[in-house]
Amino acid sequence: MKTHVLFNLFATFLLADGLNIEVSVFDFSLQLQISHRFVFLILNFTRNVAPLLINTQLFTRFLSRISQDSAGQFFSSGHTNNWAVLVCTSRFWFNYRHVANTLSVYRSVKRLGIPDSHIVLMLADDMACNHRNPKPATVFSHKNMELNVYGDDVEVDYRGYEVTVENFLRVLTGRLPPSTPRSKRLLSDDRSNILIYLTGHGGNGFLKFQDSEEISNVELADAFEQMWQKRRYNELLFIIDTCQGASMYERFYSPNLMALASSQVGEDSLSHQPDLAIGVHLMDRYTFYLLEFLEDIHPASKANMNDLFKVCPKSQCVSTPGHRTDLFLRDPGSVLITDFFGSVRKVEITTEAIDLTDPIKEVEERYMHSYVDQLPVSEIIHQKPKQKDWHPPDGFILGLWTLILLVFFQTYGVKHLRHIF
């Protein structure tokens, strides 16, 4: 009787998921460590019924349901902490919507659990306290002022003119000067899942920063490769909401990257709706529908990436959102939204404690107290200015002077040389 019951359970489990299942019996018998009777069951099952295909996700879910210990939950995703880097690259009042985009993603990410110490927020301009803002200290994401995404506990790490391509790349690769505080650093390790969100004005293969410089897709791909070389991330989700955003993820080549963009190459990302009171467009379409989607997610939600790919179809967005998952090792259907947008910690129960009832004998040691070195302030103050080495004039100056000399001699002839020398 027992075998039949188990058989039915297994069968319903498999069929309920509706997936194709392939049984690797060898693995099953080793890794499951259950009674051989069960294994026999499975052998029977596969011989009689047509071979079915198990994908690893079903397998691990099965495992974690059977084995109740906490190690089972480590299988589903390999990360222990979450980071977010949210960048708005445009300034000026009429780019209000880009700041609103970034702040709405910031709000969702904080709501789902990532603390400020793990978020690097870069806003290129200040809209809330802009002189032209009729409602100061607010940034709205929806007309009729329904949702103030600025809130009262925003922590902006890079503001105004600090948002440059150089600083962005320094944050990503970790090559910051030693005096940079912790809040401005991306201190991720090899078990961090990072969410990177970029918004602004972009084109085919580049993204414009501060209306004066641009970052190309090659530079971004190289920065991610350097992050991978130093194992600064476990998995990375890259979302970009600009015109022709899909061109920015074309050149990625490092593993474990998933990318989403709001529009394909050749298409423009459009803004959502203007607000007549404030006078500008409040949000971009893609991020508006993304925010709507994220508002339904709570920390214990099981929504996965396939739902995220469906956000803002062409009917709503006018542009065609795109995504790229070929570099990602796991199946997107098994990746939870909270793996990137939230910060669900893994916990283990502490089963042991050390018995400290017999105190240690007092060791006669002199403790040397010392203050931690923070910055070598005296060195910095008394630093002499660095002597710049003299370089001979570079090509531009040489060419310019050659040009001038040529023109002179052409006009006046060589015979005037003796008047000069």
Place this chain on the structure above:
Amino acid sequence: MFLSERRRGQLAALSIAAVVIIVGVPLWWRTTETYRAWLPVSQIKELAKLQLQLSADVEVVFARGTVTPEQQKKVPLTQTQEEERAIDGDLIILFLILLIRNTKLESKFFSCHVLFLPEDTALRYSTQADLYLLAFQDVNVYIGQRRTALLRIGPQMRVGKTLEQLLAHLEPRIKQVLQVMSFSHNDITAALSDRVRFSPDNKESIADSMRAFKSSPGYEITFSLLNPDPKSHRLHWDIEGAVQTYIQPLLTKLSPVANFSIDSQTLYYTMLGVNPRFDTSRSAYTLNADSLAHVINPVEARLGSNAASSNPVLNFLLYVPDAQHSPLYIQGRKKQEVPSNAFHSPRWGGIMVYNVNGFYGSEPEFPVDINIDMAKVMGVFLAQLRLLLGVQSSTPPPGFLVARCGSTGLADWELDRLMWSRSVENVATATTTITSLAQLLDQIGNIVINDNIAQQVSSAVTSLQLAVAELEAGNLGFALQYSKEAILASEKAFFDPSLLHLLYFPDDQKFAIYIPLFLPMCVPILLSLLKIVSEARQRRREKQAKKD
């Protein structure tokens, strides 16, 4: 002599072309090239295929009754055993086990002692030598607090057997003991997780590798007392004394591995963020294991950190539940009781719930003064600290009994084990960093390599070579020190702010920059040269025509 106008023009054009080509082009080339200091590329390439040799010294002492006096004379002085494993193709590790005959039991630094006992050993408890001799029938190996292990001879090995059979019986068992006390294949593979994407054998090793912090030169430890209800409880905790008495000995013992800095804080009005349920069967509030995952985030936002360095932070929180929700117990996944009433999160820290309703007395007058029992609290935190630092090893094989670690919280052989895995991890990380830096600098020709970076790279390479040599010789302390120096130098070189690759110029942009500068200069020169050449050719043709 007066040259003709035409001749002068030709000479001028030729001399300008000569100046441009001979002087101008090399000058332009030298002034626009980037300064790149010399890097020891060949040595870095050698390091890339890492060949590590780890050797552990073992002293085997044969107790009376295991070997006959004749056999005793014939026991070889040293015997080595090697084992080669390839990990991911380019890495080979050799295990060497040296067996030495000795009769004294000195605790040589970093070597293990195995005391081989006869089957029917008389059992005595001895405090001086910190050896416990136990009565259990199914325990064949006992591992002590320092570096000693006791091995009981198996029942099939009576004294009458030959020496070769004895040694053949001995070797695999000693290897098993060493795998617990020093390093095993799994430990080393886990330490190399930076270099190799390993598919582990079991879930426990994945969980182990995810739980412990990665090797870092320093750690910050923060103890926080969370008091959500100051109106009911006035809490006193002697954290400085407790840290000095209980935690500091462990950290002093771990000082070769890393530096630690400790601070503490008290937070008021910080709730857990999860509503506990009232369990009538235990007449107490309970938090079940699934809701524990959501406890940490709201608290973390308030914790703050005053760390001025980029070292990883370990947070230990002591939560005293408010009077309405006392007592509060944590339940395991299967609703079982948790005696320590604490849980921890990998790579973050631990939280312990401390119930104080037992201290109320008969007629409590709020706020109640409560002195927290730091011994109990620190016992739990110490256990969590061991787990988070990677000290805890996997469960020992059957038939093994491991002594409880002393009040420092760390046995000597556990420290050795940690040092082995840290050295290997440091060496692996440093080699990966250096090789990827060399590759990066090679690929991008535009990056400026300053002298200080070259010096850091050279010193990292030297330290790495020394560390590998020391690992081979079995000097664990020096190996760890060199590996730490290697890591510091390599990280400093890799993360130097001047190495930012902002000099990405696609080729069409390079053309766009240089053409407006050099084309107006070159066009007259080229045209005049062409004119000279065409005139010379014409003259030659005329001469040819004249000749004919």
